[in-house]
Amino acid sequence: GENVEQHPSTLSVQEGDSAVIKCTYSDSASNYFPWYKQELGKRPQLIIDIRSNVGEKKDQRIAVTLNKTAKHFSLHITETQPEDSAVYFCAAKGSNYKLTFGKGTLLTVNP
Amino acid sequence: DVKVTQSSRYLVKRTGEKVFLECVQDMDHENMFWYRQDPGLGLRLIYFSYDVKMKEKGDIPEGYSVSREKKERFSLILESASTNQTSMYLCASMTGLVYEQYFGPGTRLTVT
Numbered sequence: 709g710e711n712v713e714q715h716p717s718t719l720s721v722q723e724g725d726s727a728v729i730k731c732t733y734s735d736s737a738s739n740y741f742p743w744y745k746q747e748l749g750k751r752p753q754l755i756i757d758i759r760s761n762v763g764e765k766k767d768q769r770i771a772v773t774l775n776k777t778a779k780h781f782s783l784h785i786t787e788t789q790p791e792d793s794a795v796y797f798c799a800a801k802g803s804n805y806k807l808t809f810g811k812g813t814l815l816t817v818n819p
Numbered sequence: 820d821v822k823v824t825q826s827s828r829y830l831v832k833r834t835g836e837k838v839f840l841e842c843v844q845d846m847d848h849e850n851m852f853w854y855r856q857d858p859g860l861g862l863r864l865i866y867f868s869y870d871v872k873m874k875e876k877g878d879i880p881e882g883y884s885v886s887r888e889k890k891e892r893f894s895l896i897l898e899s900a901s902t903n904q905t906s907m908y909l910c911a912s913m914t915g916l917v918y919e920q921y922f923g924p925g926t927r928l929t930v931t
Contacts, residue, residue: 751923754919757919806864808878811861
C-alpha cells in the first residue's frame with residue numbers, strides 16, 4: 709500500500725520567516741496531494757491541495773510544489789504568523805478514495 | 820457549510836465493553852471514513868465506506884467493525900474494547916467529485 713513520509717516532525721521559526729515541510733510517497737499511481745492544518749483541540753482542515761497534473765499551486769502565503777518523478781511534495785509558508793502554529797499533515801490519494809497521511813509536523817511560530 | 824458531527828466528545832469505557840461511535844454528515848456525501856489519531860502516528864484509516872452498506876478495510880481494521888445503514892450515518896464499533904484502543908477517533912466525509920475530506924470534532928475514547 710501507499711506509504712507517506714513527512715519531515716520534519718517539529719519545526720520552530722521566528723515570525724516573518726518561511727517554513728517548509730516535505731513529504732515523500734511510494735505509490736506512483738497517487739494523483740492527489742492535500743495538506744491539512746490541525747490547530748490545538750480542533751479538527752483537521754484542508755488548507756491547500758495539488759493534483760498530479762500540476763507542479764505548483766499558490767494561495768496567498770501558502771504554496772505546494774509537486775515533483776512526480778521524485779515522488780515528493782512540499783508545503784511552503786511565507787511570512788509566518790503566530791496563528792500559523794499548528795500540526796500540519798500531508799496526504800496522498802491513490803486510485804480509490806483512500807487518503808494515506810503523513811505523521812504530521814508541529815509548527816511553532818515564535819513572536 | 821458541511822457539518823460532520825460525532826456522538827460524543829469524550830467517552831470512558833471499561834475493558835471488554837462494546838463501544839459504539841457514531842458519525843453523522845449533512846451534505847449527502849457518498850464517502851465516509853473513520854480514523855484514529857495518536858501522537859507521533861498521524862491519522863490512520865480504520866475503515867471507510869463509499870456507499871450505503873458498503874465498506875472497505877483501511878490500514879488498521881483489527882478490533883473494529885463498521886455499519887452504514889443510512890447515507891448520512893457511519894458507525895464505528897469496538898466489539899470488545901481494549902486499553903490499546905484508547906485514542907482520538909475522527910470521522911470524515913467526502914463527495915466523489917471533490918476530494919476534500921471534512922472532519923468531525925473527534926471523540927476522545929479512554930478504555931480503562
